[in-house]
Amino acid sequence: xxxxLQRKDRASLEPAQGSFxxxxxxxxxxxxxxxxxxxxxRSITSTLSxxxxxxxxxxxxxxxxxxxxxxxxxxxxxxxxxxxxxxxxEFSMAPFSTTERRRRAKTDxxxxxxxxxxxxxxxxxxxxxxxxxxxxxxxxxxLQHDGGILExxxxxxxxALMDAGVAMEDYVCACTAGWIDKEPALDLNSVEEAQxxxxxxxxxxxxxxxxxxxxxxxxxxxxxxxEVLQLASDGCRQIHTVLDRTIRDRAEDLAHKMxxxx
Amino acid sequence: xxxxxxxxxxxxxxGRASSRKDDQDMDLDFSDLLGQHQTPKGSKDFKDGSIxxxxxxxxxxxxxxxxxxxxxxxxQEKLVSSVAGVVERVNKxxxxxxxxTRYSGEIGDVVVGRITEVTQKRWKVDVNGRQDAILMLSSxxxxxxxxxRKQESDELQMRTFFMEGDLVVAELQAFFxxxxxxxxxxxxxxxxxxNGSFISVAPALVQRCKSHFHSLSMGVDVILGLxxxxxxxxxxxxxxxxxxxxxVYSNKNKEDISAEDRERIARVSNCILxxxxxxxxxxxxxxxxxxxxxxxxxxxxxxxxxxKAAIANEAAASVDNLRG
Numbered sequence: 001x002x003x004x005l006q007r008k009d010r011a012s013l014e015p016a017q018g019s020f021x022x023x024x025x026x027x028x029x030x031x032x033x034x035x036x037x038x039x040x041x042r043s044i045t046s047t048l049s050x051x052x053x054x055x056x057x058x059x060x061x062x063x064x065x066x067x068x069x070x071x072x073x074x075x076x077x078x079x080x081x082x083x084x085x086x087x088x089x090e091f092s093m094a095p096f097s098t099t100e101r102r103r104r105a106k107t108d109x110x111x112x113x114x115x116x117x118x119x120x121x122x123x124x125x126x127x128x129x130x131x132x133x134x135x136x137x138x139x140x141x142x143l144q145h146d147g148g149i150l151e152x153x154x155x156x157x158x159x160a161l162m163d164a165g166v167a168m169e170d171y172v173c174a175c176t177a178g179w180i181d182k183e184p185a186l187d188l189n190s191v192e193e194a195q196x197x198x199x200x201x202x203x204x205x206x207x208x209x210x211x212x213x214x215x216x217x218x219x220x221x222x223x224x225x226x227e228v229l230q231l232a233s234d235g236c237r238q239i240h241t242v243l244d245r246t247i248r249d250r251a252e253d254l255a256h257k258m259x260x261x262x
Numbered sequence: 263x264x265x266x267x268x269x270x271x272x273x274x275x276x277g278r279a280s281s282r283k284d285d286q287d288m289d290l291d292f293s294d295l296l297g298q299h300q301t302p303k304g305s306k307d308f309k310d311g312s313i314x315x316x317x318x319x320x321x322x323x324x325x326x327x328x329x330x331x332x333x334x335x336x337x338q339e340k341l342v343s344s345v346a347g348v349v350e351r352v353n354k355x356x357x358x359x360x361x362x363t364r365y366s367g368e369i370g371d372v373v374v375g376r377i378t379e380v381t382q383k384r385w386k387v388d389v390n391g392r393q394d395a396i397l398m399l400s401s402x403x404x405x406x407x408x409x410x411r412k413q414e415s416d417e418l419q420m421r422t423f424f425m426e427g428d429l430v431v432a433e434l435q436a437f438f439x440x441x442x443x444x445x446x447x448x449x450x451x452x453x454x455x456x457n458g459s460f461i462s463v464a465p466a467l468v469q470r471c472k473s474h475f476h477s478l479s480m481g482v483d484v485i486l487g488l489x490x491x492x493x494x495x496x497x498x499x500x501x502x503x504x505x506x507x508x509x510v511y512s513n514k515n516k517e518d519i520s521a522e523d524r525e526r527i528a529r530v531s532n533c534i535l536x537x538x539x540x541x542x543x544x545x546x547x548x549x550x551x552x553x554x555x556x557x558x559x560x561x562x563x564x565x566x567x568x569x570k571a572a573i574a575n576e577a578a579a580s581v582d583n584l585r586g
């Protein structure tokens with residue numbers, strides 16, 4: 001189930017010369033993309049046999065595994081919500097996921113924050129009220145980190161929740177955009193992120209155009225905001241077509257394989 | 263290709279077969295109604311469009327005469343899907359059936375479950391649903407004779423009946439207001455499970471049948487729980503009149519389970535897993551065919567993926583043969 005919406009990353013063909021810099025050659029970025037180009041996205045659902053739903057997503061060189069368990073009985077009595085389900089998100093990064101091999105503590109504030117962002121973007125979209133007194137567990141693990149982990153987390157969670165048959169109003173598609181060298185650029189990789197760029201992550205509900213999450217940590221001139229937001233939103237819509245293809249292919253595949261009773 | 267995979271197997275039931283044909287005719291007219299809808303890619307494979315796959319957020323119909331079923335919601339007078347799956351219609355009720363979900367029960371279902379918690383007057387049972395089911399002390403057969411009222415002493419010795427981790431087979435009796443299931447074991451068919459091994463498959467693969475208790479010809483008993491939990495055990499001759507009520511809650515396996523019996527149980531379990539891997543319906547006939555197909559392989563090969571596929575294919579061929 002290989003989905004290639006964009007050109008292959010050309011990083012290998014046109015290596016950046018000298019130091020890492022954003023200076024484009026022939027208007028191309030460090031990995032050979034144009035400013036409005038996404039990285040290649042591959043996605044597969046139902047990768048884990050024990051989870052109720054699971055997904056593997058590659059966003060360029062960022063690789064992530066998502067597992068969904070539930071809706072099931074609430075594990076801790078304090079988490080019971082009588083009129084809807086409780087969503088629990090746990091995020092972790094494999095020690096080998098970054099260039100520097102490092103084991104991260106479970107209490108890492110950055111990681112807890114990402115889990116919280118994912119939880120907050122999905123709580124209004126999952127039809128939680130039809131699963132009262134239940135719990136949905138979402139486990140996310142970064143296998144390879146090359147920038148845009150929050151967008152990858154949200155996209156992989158969307159796939160895994162749908163694979164588990166959890167009712168949702170719509171897809172949640174996330175994408176990043178930033179401002180590099182006096183120009184807006186879509187879907188930054190880790191090299192681009194590491195430089196002093198202002199990066200914005202947008203999670204969009206493609207059907208209604210509502211924004212589920214908007215996150216930015218650096219400074220960006222207000223005049224440029226509109227343009228960056230627009231670019232990221234366009235990226236979200238592109239990602240929606242990719243995710244929808246994966247989900248639809250899987251559903252059609254299952255619908256065909258499921259036995260007919262004649 | 264049929265629309266509904268929930269309908270029972272056509273094991274010589276002529277009446278059912280004809281009624282299913284009517285369903286199909288209705289679906290034809292249904293797809294015309296939804297003409298405004300964009301058909302999914304590759305839909306030409308779907309004979310007369312009777313399989314209609316939708317994904318979340320996709321509008322199923324903007325016709326207001328239809329009613330909203332499971333897996334859908336209404337937004338701006340449009341019926342929108344909330345899960346990825348197949349559209350099903352019964353008259354004016356439209357629902358979307360997700361293909362890979364947890365168990366959603368109906369009253370009268372036979373389920374296999376595992377006790378997760380013992381509380382006052384009730385057990386909690388994991389039945390692969392979205393909440394644990396509840397087995398009340400008042401809805402089990404108390405040992406020591408015919409119908410008797412529960413007493414305080416029964417409450418104190420609930421763990422002697424069912425302990426955490428015990429497997430039970432029960433029937434779904436009712437729903438609580440929050441949608442949780444209430445079970446009962448008030449029949450000698452139901453109760454604690456012994457002498458066998460547990461396997462779990464997708465709930466959609468177990469169909470509602472007349473009986474979910476089967477004694478297969480190779481000398482193995484199978485209980486097909488509608489929640490996808492299956493119990494495969496050594497054959498125990500059942501004489502419902504002479505069951506010792508004290509023995510119903512015993513934790514001891516019977517002593518004479520031979521090595522051959524154990525091997526047969528393992529073989530049947532692996533055959534069921536093979537059928538599940540190939541997404542085939544699981545019933546006593548198919549299990550028997552799969553078992554026969556598996557006899558040409560040594561037991562330890564049955565965990566290999568390609569062997570499983572071969573067994574399932576052979577079983578499918580045998581079923582087709584049977585139907586002619």
